[in-house]
Amino acid sequence: MPSSCRSGVCQSCLMRAREGTPPAAAQSGIKDTLRAQGYFLSCRCVPEGDLSVALPEDGAGRFASTITGIRQLSDTVMELRLARPEGFEYRAGQFATLINGQEVARSYSVASVPELDADLEFQIALVPGGAMSGWLANEAAAGTALHVQGPNGHCFYACADREQPLLLAGTGTGLAPLYGIARDALRQGHTGPIHLFHGALREPGLYLHEPLRALASEWEHFHYHACVLNGPAADEVHVGPLDAWLLETLGTLKGFRAYLCGAPEFVKLMQRKVFLAGVSLQEVFVDSFLPAKAP
Ligand SMILES: Cc1cc2nc3c(=O)[nH]c(=O)nc-3n(C[C@H](O)[C@H](O)[C@H](O)COP(=O)(O)OP(=O)(O)OC[C@H]3O[C@@H](n4cnc5c(N)ncnc54)[C@H](O)[C@@H]3O)c2cc1C
Ligand code: FES
Incomplete structure (x- = not known):
């Protein structure tokens, strides 16, 4: 049976009950349509009675x-x-x-x-x-x-207020969802400032540096901030911790919506920091890259 996070997040262990009812805890967080068809997360499933199970069907989950x-x-x-x-x-x-x-x-x-x-x-x-x-x-x-x-997951662009300032911050491949969200926000006509901070250990880790610089020159209200922990780095790249530099650059974050993605430790740290800088909890969206656990 495939599995990854083993903590109810990734849904890679999805199964479906053919007979019997899966416990509510094993159906928490899955789509209503799948829940109605008896789908459940096997890593969260301690059956309370007989359960006859099958793998997900192609075209469903x-x-x-x-x-x-x-x-x-x-x-x-x-x-x-x-x-x-x-x-x-x-x-x-x-x-x-x-x-x-x-x-x-x-x-x-x-x-x-x-x-x-x-x-x-x-x-x-x-x-x-x-x-x-x-x-x-x-x-x-x-x-x-x-x-x-x-x-x-819920980490995607869905702003009712097109003028709301957006903060997108990620380290490493935490950039992947942010790159999609930034392009989606621009496509949908977001007019408020969009600040994308990407952090890497060293400069080669800024793997979309040129495409993001090009996006920033195309859109006046899109700002790309590149940051590495260890230099040397080009003039436009900041050397130092991303969290401190982000707060120094933007000051208060009151009224912002924040998207925080990448390593779980980074996401946890930034959740606390952006909240203390004024972002309300309902305006924080995260994508935490939990590593797989051994079966
Ligand atoms: C919601 C979600 C979204 C994710 N999105 C992305 C994404 O967009 N891009 C992406 O690259 N990853 C992403 N990940 C992480 C991804 O799922 C895998 O955990 C990762 O690719 C490692 O898998 P693997 O099979 O290559 O290594 P594994 O076989 O799982 O791990 C091999 C060894 O490396 C260790 N290890 C695992 N990850 C790391 C790490 N980051 N640094 C150092 N050691 C590590 C493990 O503990 C193990 O000892 C995401 C995870 C989640 C839960
Ligand atoms: S949700 Fe079960 S392994 Fe991730």
């Missing part, structure tokens, strides 16, 4: 897809493109779970925008010894089949 391309964005980040399965309706910034032929399941945030991009696009960090990222780097290629589950 799980879709067959094919890789259309893989390219390096930097030494350690790949762009993966998949054919978008029919019926896979998503918003830029949500996440999907990829399941390969060896039943390895991992979640990735969608960087593409359905109205702008034909394929599903992901930005994936190569993790040493990584079951999924290693497989993608060394074995997968255009034409390889896999399954995609989802989409899930």
Whole structure:
């Protein structure tokens, strides 16, 4: 049975009850339509009675897809493109779970925008010894089949107030959902300032530096702030911790909507900092890249 986070977040362990009722805790957080069909998260399921179960059906929670391309964005980040399965309706910034032929399941945030991009696009960090990222780097290629589950998550652009200032902050491949959200907000005519902060350990980690600079020169109200923890770096790149620099640059964050993505420790730290700087809790949206747990 594929699984990843084992804590009810990624939904890679989705199963469906053919007979019997799954406990409410195992159905928490899944879509109403799937819940009504008896779908549940097996990592949260302690059955309270007999339960006859099956794997998700293609076209319901799980879709067959094919890789259309893989390219390096930097030494350690790949762009993966998949054919978008029919019926896979998503918003830029949500996440999907990829399941390969060896039943390895991992979640990735969608960087593409359905109205702008034909394929599903992901930005994936190569993790040493990584079951999924290693497989993608060394074995997968255009034409390889896999399954995609989802989409899930609430980290996407849905502003009623088009003038609201937006803060998008992420480290590493935490940029993937932010890139999608920024392009989606611009496409939908957002007029308030959009500040995207991307942090990396060193300069090569700023893997979309040029495309983001180009976006900033195209749109006056889109501001790209690049930051590395360790120099040397080009003049326009700040050297130092992202959280301190972000607050120094923007000052108060009252009235902002914040999207925070990437490593769980970064997301947790920033949630506290943006709240203390004035962002209300309902205006904070996060995509925390929880690592997989061993079965
Ligand atoms: C909602 C969600 C969205 C996500 N979106 C993205 C995304 O857009 N892009 C992306 O690159 N990842 C994303 N992730 C993380 C992704 O799901 C995997 O955890 C990651 O790709 C590692 O998987 P793997 O199979 O390659 O490595 P694994 O086989 O899971 O791990 C191999 C070893 O590396 C360790 N490890 C795992 N991750 C890291 C890390 N980041 N740094 C150092 N050591 C590590 C593990 O503990 C293990 O010892 C997301 C996770 C979640 C839950
Ligand atoms: S939700 Fe069950 S493994 Fe992630």
